[in-house]
Amino acid sequence: MSVAIENFVKAIYNNDKHDIKDTKPGNIAKQLGISSPAATDMAKKLAAKDLLHYEKYQALQLTEKGKKMALNVVRKHRLWESLLFKMFDLSLHDIHREAELLEHQTSDLLAEKISEYLGHPKFDPHGDPIPNADGKITTTDTSITLADAEEGKTYTIARLMSDDKEFFDFCAQNGIKYRNTLTVSKQFSGNKMTQIAIGSNTIVLNENFTKIIYVDEN
Amino acid sequence: MSVAIENFVKAIYNNDKHDIKDTKPGNIAKQLGISSPAATDMAKKLAAKDLLHYEKYQALQLTEKGKKMALNVVRKHRLWESLLFKMFDLSLHDIHREAELLEHQTSDLLAEKISEYLGHPKFDPHGDPIPNADGKITTTDTSITLADAEEGKTYTIARLMSDDKEFFDFCAQNGIKYRNTLTVSKQFSGNKMTQIAIGSNTIVLNENFTKIIYVDEN
DNA sequence: ATTAATTTTTAAGCTTACTTAAATATTTTA
DNA sequence: TAAAATATTTAAGTAAGCTTAAAAATTAAT
Structure with missing residues (x-):
């Protein structure tokens, strides 16, 4: 299977998993940096390969086979990141x-x-769980986003759900790192802004960040 | 540059380097497992990119730019093998x-x-030299093939020039390994067969093997 | 030195993974 | 609920990297 197919299936898996938006060709296209027609074409092609279910104008859904492929790629990605x-x-x-490149060129x-x-390892450096060789994730995820965290409580960072450089740079500068501890000192205006105490810093995070930082209650 | 291009340039480099045969499209095609017309097409395309010199019916020759690209890929290959x-x-x-796959997906x-x-490291596990980041090989190669080795003398294995599984399996079974020591006990019939003493074994190697095992005199 | 064998090249065609433009369906909003 | 906005699909076309078949050139052999 090609890199394009692996990436397509992975994009559906990730989109679906976190339910950010509905998993239609246009959305997947955006994530992959290709046009919508290209995504529709690919969807039809993958349906013929029994990797996903495709119905005109409906959301794409991975078959078991497709999910297995996605998890295999995700496993390799997260193992490379860990290494x-x-x-x-x-x-x-x-x-x-x-890891985004190596994941496609790695034998089982x-x-x-x-x-x-x-x-x-059960988790990668972002805190994302690593599927086993059979594509099973054995850890249960109890984490919530910082936006949903409660004032005064202390949390452990469970995941940093992003691939944006600036976000990671910001995190690195402020001690925001997988397994570090923070306390929510204040939630503002419908939790669109969150003030946290982490190490010796106090930081105010806006919506962009509070929705991609996942934490577990201590 | 694509994987196909990197592999093409690398194949010319390797062919050229060891001078096994002349470096014409048909030869390169065989090494890459593609058809001759495909190789001719590619050669023209790469000439347009200033990676090689192409003249009808003549041997292909890498430009400096082409050589640099080849060495960059070779470097990554050998570093991966070492790691x-x-x-x-x-x-x-x-x-x-x-390494054959990873080499193309590795940033500088x-x-x-x-x-x-x-x-x-200056050498990989086969004994092949690793070019530096500028594409320079700083080690001088004084090794000769086992076919050219002299009876009674003792040598150190310098390189195993192959990518054939059966060859490596045979080597592994018989202690034929980079930096190991052997003694040439006998050369037969115009050096097409060589008998060596290595560890506690005595082995007779045929031409296929004596021409791809490189040794340095002790 | 011709002829025969081999190799290279040309030509035509295929698949994958895209593109843009236009048509059609779905959603949103007023 | 009908019009406007948005998203999806269809259609047509492109580039990369291949293929096979046939023509042309080179190389080897008698």
Whole structure:
């Protein structure tokens, strides 16, 4: 299967998973940086391969086969991120970018070797869970976004859901990092802004950030 | 530049380097597993990009730009081989296969990080020299093939010039490994067969093997 | 030195993964 | 609920990287 197909299936999986918007060709196209017609074409092609269900004007839905493919790619991505993060002094954003390419050129054998080497980690450096070789995610996710966090409570950062460089740079500068602890000092105006205390810093985060930082209550 | 282009340029570089046959489209095509017309087409295309010189019916020759590209890919290949070999229990053949894919999806930055991590190694696990970031090979190669080795003398294995699984399996079984020591006990019939003593084994190698095992005199 | 064998090139055509423009369907909003 | 806005699909076309078949040139052999 081609890189284009793997990326398409992965995009549906990610979109679907986090339910940000409905999973129609146009949305997937935007995520992949291709045109809508290209996405519609691809959707039809993948339906013929039994990777997804396609009906005109309806949301795309992965079949079991499609989900398995997506999880296999996601596994490789997160294993690469884990390995590169451990070995090299590279930013989370750089690591993400490298993993985005390597994930498609990695045999199941190599993925297993990487997993073994790392002691079969359950989470990657962003806090995202790593599926096992069978495509199963064995950890249950109880995290919520910072926007939904409560004033006064203390949380552990569970995930940084982004691939934007500026976001990661900001996080790095402010100690916002997987497994770090923070306290919500104040929620403003319908929780569109959140003030947190983290380490020795106090920061106010806007909606863009409070919706992609996931936390677990301590 | 695409994977197809990188592989084409690399194939010319390798062919040219070791001078096995003349570097015409048909030869390159065979190495890449594509048809001769495809190779001719590609050659014309790459000539237009100033990566090689093309003249009808003549051997292909890389330009400086082409050579630089080839060396950059070769560098990444050999760095990956070095890293995978060090980290994982994988055969030389498996490592070669993985590196063949990863080499095209590796930024210069990541290559540099790998090189740094390994202490800027000068040779990969096959004994092939690793070009530096500028595409320079700083080590001089004094090795000869086993076919050219002399009876009674002792040598160190310098390179295993192959990507054939059976060859590597045979080597692994018989202690034929980069930097190991062997003694040429006998040369037969115009050096088409060579008997060597290596470790506790005595082995007779035929022409196929004596021409791809490179050694340095001790 | 011709002829035969081999290689290279030309030509035509295919698949994948895109594009833009226009038509059609769906959603939103007034 | 009808018009306006938006999204999806159809249609036509492109570039990359291949293919096979046939023509042309080179190389090898008698």
